[in-house]
Amino acid sequence: MIPIAKPLIGEEEKTAVMRVLDSGMLASGPRTEEFEKNFAEYVGTKYAMATTSGTTALHLGLLALGVARGDEVILPAFSFIATANVVLFCDAVPVFCDVDPKTFNIDPEKIEKLITKKTKAIMPVHLYGQAADMKPIQEIADSHDIHVIGDACQAHGAAYDGKMVGSFGDVECFSFYPTKNMTTGEGGMVTTDNEQIAELTISLRNHGREKTKWGYEHGRLGYNYRITDIGAAIGLEQLKKLPKNIEIRQKNAQYFNTHLNSVEIPYVIPKAKHAYHQYTVKSKNRDALTQNLKKNEIGFGIYYPQPLHSYKHLKKYEHKDLKISEKLGTEVVSLPVHPGLTNEELVKVVEAVNMAYQYPDK
Numbered sequence: 001m002i003p004i005a006k007p008l009i010g011e012e013e014k015t016a017v018m019r020v021l022d023s024g025m026l027a028s029g030p031r032t033e034e035f036e037k038n039f040a041e042y043v044g045t046k047y048a049m050a051t052t053s054g055t056t057a058l059h060l061g062l063l064a065l066g067v068a069r070g071d072e073v074i075l076p077a078f079s080f081i082a083t084a085n086v087v088l089f090c091d092a093v094p095v096f097c098d099v100d101p102k103t104f105n106i107d108p109e110k111i112e113k114l115i116t117k118k119t120k121a122i123m124p125v126h127l128y129g130q131a132a133d134m135k136p137i138q139e140i141a142d143s144h145d146i147h148v149i150g151d152a153c154q155a156h157g158a159a160y161d162g163k164m165v166g167s168f169g170d171v172e173c174f175s176f177y178p179t180k181n182m183t184t185g186e187g188g189m190v191t192t193d194n195e196q197i198a199e200l201t202i203s204l205r206n207h208g209r210e211k212t213k214w215g216y217e218h219g220r221l222g223y224n225y226r227i228t229d230i231g232a233a234i235g236l237e238q239l240k241k242l243p244k245n246i247e248i249r250q251k252n253a254q255y256f257n258t259h260l261n262s263v264e265i266p267y268v269i270p271k272a273k274h275a276y277h278q279y280t281v282k283s284k285n286r287d288a289l290t291q292n293l294k295k296n297e298i299g300f301g302i303y304y305p306q307p308l309h310s311y312k313h314l315k316k317y318e319h320k321d322l323k324i325s326e327k328l329g330t331e332v333v334s335l336p337v338h339p340g341l342t343n344e345e346l347v348k349v350v351e352a353v354n355m356a357y358q359y360p361d362k
């Protein structure tokens with residue numbers, strides 16, 4: 001079986017974890033600080049704050065922007081459920097925007113007409129590892145004086161316009177879940193250049209604590225969203241390997257680009273450097289493809305079978321035309337593209353995709 005995703009854990013991660021266990025400092029400590037410093041350096045921001053997950057990173061990011069009860073946040077209808085749930089955590093209102101059928105990302109041309117007096121932020125998702133088209137998005141946000149928070153949970157190592165993802169908007173958020181481009185087991189990161197957002201995030205992550213002499217002053221409602229040094233130690237090693245692993249993902253994707261036929265291969269916008277968290281193709285006859293992948297024991301993913309506004313707890317939020325998000329759910333298939341694939345496995349994936357359409361309906 002070729003898995004759709006596979007965390008790559010080596011001796012370096014194992015040694016680093018053992019060191020933390022031996023040190024007795026298991027919670028957030030020196031490894032976390034180092035991980036944050038290195039991550040900020042990697043994405044090119046002044047600040048990076050580690051958290052327990054991508055979801056909690058997004059929650060903190062929204063809170064640090066002041067998103068609160070009744071505020072509206074514009075987000076793509078085609079994403080992972082967490083993108084919408086974090087808006088609800090803030091008692092705010094998700095406003096679903098349709099996506100571009102080629103890039104799968106929020107369509108900048110459809111954002112402006114969703115803006116109201118209550119709009120507090122736009123939350124583009126860099127889906128599958130390709131940056132959303134941040135230039136027009138930032139221009140719209142600036143002209144309406146609203147915030148931008150990037151859901152970068154799938155886009156470690158991606159770039160846009162010569163800048164790393166993580167450095168766009170007011171704040172961006174990453175996930176280190178085991179299937180992502182790098183992992184800490186569970187974990188996340190908030191990145192920003194804004195000192196106030198950084199300070200608020202640090203406080204909210206730790207029960208609203210404020211810097212005081214005794215360290216136990218709680219100036220606001222906060223949470224426990226602190227990562228462990230065990231996770232951070234894994235993250236430090238994973239971060240070192242990230243650039244190489246992204247290169248392998250890109251090489252694998254290039255191989256698919258030149259060898260796959262009968263499916264629509266991923267489109268990359270000229271400004272973007274795709275990190276290929278997922279290699280997602282489109283097919284009008286998806287069943288033929290998925291059947292042949294199953295037959296050949298090749299893992300695949302349908303991300304995402306239904307748009308966010310169709311979920312039971314999200315149905316009640318008003319929305320306009322979201323036809324593209326609805327249609328994509330019936331067409332997309334993500335193929336294994338992770339750096340653990342052998343050349344033999346790449347060939348096998350290509351053959352299984354191409355053969356699926358050579359003898360359809362068999």
Ligand SMILES: *Cc1c(COP(=O)(O)O)cnc(C)c1O
Nearest residue numbers: 053054055080082153154175177
């Ligand atoms: C994975 C993911 C999240 C949530 O990250 P967790 O670490 O699983 O909480 C949020 N948004 C997107 C787009 C994701 O892919």
